[in-house]
Amino acid sequence: MSTTTGRRVGRPRATQRPDSGMSARDELLLAAAELFTTSGYAATTTRLVAESAGMRQATMYHYFSGKEDLLAELLESTVAPSLTLALRLLADDARPAEERLWELCRADVELLCGGRHNLGALYLLPEVRGERFTSFHRVRADLKAAYGKLLAATAAGGALDRGERVLRTDLVFGLIEGVILVHRSDPARPLGAFAGATADAALRIVGCSPTGPCP
Structure with a gap:
């Protein structure tokens, strides 16, 4: 059912609730x-x-x-904004790659840990291997590839052979996604400082010192 504006109209609610302002x-x-x-x-x-x-x-x-539709959309919401940022950072080659990689790491941690619910924990569900989640896996793979390109553009990453760059990309990407578990152990920890410290650690994995050419 549609209105003349083209917006989809839902059926009546089961209960009347205060207007949250959300769709x-x-x-x-x-x-x-x-x-x-x-x-x-x-x-x-x-x-x-x-x-x-x-x-x-x-x-x-x-x-x-x-349920699969709900889960798929929730999972995509944890990677799509970071991919958009990653592509913008890749195009901004006037800035040092170390600085751009650090910014991506920091922003990605804030996205994963800044939400009301720990959606990253849902990555491990066996259902996520299903065909319905192809789009999520594609966006996640594109994000990981962007991490790899930024890593390779750093001075330290560029000096590595291909196998070592792949390994360090895996380690950096794993660190960023794994911080959800660390954050869950102390959710009151200031998110900005936590995200920055994680980005510092990611650059150390690459071989770049955050006290050097990095932020």
Whole structure:
């Protein structure tokens, strides 16, 4: 069903809730994120997601075909903004590559750890290997490739042979994604300082000292 403006119209809500200012789609994603990360993906039903968002289950199906759709969109939200930044940084070759790599690492950590829910923990779900998540894996692979190009453009990275560059790209990318677990152990830790320290550590893996040509 559509209005004359072309916007999709949802069905009536199951319960009246205060207006959050969010679209119905975003409310469903937020509800799914909370349930997937607290109750577990397997234990979460579409009915629970809909009820948590104050909607009928039929309304949820108006926006998403099922749990996999919700999960896929949540996962893509953890990588797409970083890929956009990475491509912009790759194009900005007037700045030292070390500085650009440091900025990407810092921003990526802030994206992964700055959300309300620990979505990065969902990467390990066996369901994520399914065909529905091809787009997520493609964006994630493109992001990792951008990390590799920035790493290779640094003075230290450029001096490495191909095999060593691949290894260090794997290590840097693994460090950035793995900080979710570190952050979970102390979520009150100031995010800016945490992200900066992680970016410093990433550059040390490359062979660049953050006290040298890096920020």
